Amino acid sequence: MIGRLRGILLEKQPPEVLLDVSGVGYEIRLPMSSFYPLPDIGEEAVIYTHFVVREDAQLLYGFADKHERAMFRELIKVNGVGPKLALAILSGMSANQFVQCIHNDAVSTLVKLPGVGKKTAERLVVEMKDRLKNWVGADLLTPEADKMAFENGLQNNSTSANAKEEAISALVALGYKPASAEKTINKIYQQEMDCEALIRGALKSM
Structure with a gap:
């Protein structure tokens, strides 16, 4: 099993990255909580991974640390929860926030996540x-770090013209309906916001 990769980030298209490890490019899908702390394209990154083999595909999921990966592995043990839904859950809330929801029987909070109905x-x-x-365990992003990351996204001078389209595409990949994703992005959009800032804002407002 592939448990950890260290290499150069070649591409970042939320929620996926392409990591060059000694000339081999690994396509890795991450929850947004692990995507936000990644360095810029061209820089070195360390990603903890979980390898899934299916009849029709071999998929690699990545995490910023072992704590987040451990929660992912606990989630996919639950009946009816696959890797895609686990990724969506960890994109909508941190691992520790999820733990609090479980301890507090917060079903009404969990159903706000994409793909999570009342029964699930x-x-x-x-x-x-x-x-x-x-x-x-500690969250990847504390409230203060979360605020700083959001502000950095607003100030990022590499904002692309199609940031809205990329953000909508990322939300759809995480399980949100296209119409809902587009509506939310349009609601929070500001011209200075890059793709990551838009996704973060959308996940907070959903």
Whole structure:
């Protein structure tokens, strides 16, 4: 199993990246919580990975640290939760926020995530409460770091003209309906915002 990769970021198209490791390019899909802290294109990055083999595909999922990957692995153990839904959950809230939802039986909060209906939310609470009882770990982004990352996105001078389209595409890839993604992006859009800032703002408002 591929557990960790270190290489040069060649492409960043949320929620996916292309990482060059000794001449081999790995396509990796990450939750947005792990995507935000990535360095710029052309710089070195270390990504912890989870390799999934299916009959029709071999998929590589990436995480900024072992803590986030551990939560992903706990999520996909739940009946009816696959890698795509686990990625969407970790894009909509941090690992520790998810733990709080489970401990507080916050079904109404979980159903706001894409692909999580009431039955799935209830199943998550029932199946994960005991497993996450002793969960410890720090969030990738503390409130202060989260604020700084958002402001950096607003100030990023590499904002592309199609940032809105890229952000909408990323939200759809995470499981949001196209109409809902477009409506939310249009609602929060400011000319100075880059793709990552738009995605962050959209996930907070959904």
